[in-house]
Amino acid sequence: MKALGRLFDVGVAVVPVDLGTAASTGKRLHLTNYGGVAIVGFLNNGTAAQAPVFDVQEHTAASSGTTRDLDVVATYYVKSAATLAGTETWTEVTQAAASEITNADWDDANQVLVVAEVEATALSADCEWISVTITDPGTAQVGAALYIMYDLAIQRAPQNLANPQA
Numbered sequence: 001m002k003a004l005g006r007l008f009d010v011g012v013a014v015v016p017v018d019l020g021t022a023a024s025t026g027k028r029l030h031l032t033n034y035g036g037v038a039i040v041g042f043l044n045n046g047t048a049a050q051a052p053v054f055d056v057q058e059h060t061a062a063s064s065g066t067t068r069d070l071d072v073v074a075t076y077y078v079k080s081a082a083t084l085a086g087t088e089t090w091t092e093v094t095q096a097a098a099s100e101i102t103n104a105d106w107d108d109a110n111q112v113l114v115v116a117e118v119e120a121t122a123l124s125a126d127c128e129w130i131s132v133t134i135t136d137p138g139t140a141q142v143g144a145a146l147y148i149m150y151d152l153a154i155q156r157a158p159q160n161l162a163n164p165q166a
Helices: none
Strands: 008-018 034-043 054-059 067-069 073-081 091-098 111-119 129-134 142-152
Touching: 008 034, 008 129, 034 054, 034 129, 054 111, 129 142
Parallel strands: none
Antiparallel strands: 008 142, 034 111, 034 142, 054 067, 054 129, 073 091, 073 111
8 A cells, every 4th residue: 555545644724825815724624533744834935024824723623613722833844945946954943832833034035844743632622623724924925734644543545535624
C-alpha cells in the first residue's frame, strides 16, 4: 500500500485566496480518525501592511456548535525567502502555547511556508473538529493552508478514505 491512505491523508483547509478581501475561514477537519494533523500554510509575497495570522480553532460539531481557540501551538516551523527555491531549511519557532501563529516578517517581502502540528489528544473532551482561519492582512496577499493528517486510525486505499469533515 502506498503512503497516502496508510501513513497520511491530505485535506483542504483554506484554498488559495487573496487574503486582502476578508479573513479566510478554513474547512473543519474531524480529527477523531487521526493521531494528529500538520497544518501547512503558504503565503505569497504581496503588498500586505500587516502580517496574516493563522488561528487554530476547536469545534464541538461539523458545522455551528461551539467554537474555541485551541491554545496548544507552542512550536511551529517556517521556511521563508523573497522567492522560495526549495533550498531553504526549517527554522523552529517557539512561543507560549497559543492558537495564533504569526510573524512580523510575513507581511509582504517574503514567501512563507509554515507548519504547525496539533495532536488529536490536545482537543477538549467535548471537541472533535478543528479548523484554521487566516486573517485579513489589510491589503493584497495570497495565502492557503492544507491539512496533512497522520497516524490514520483506519488505513485504506486513497479512494476508500473517509470524508475528513464527516
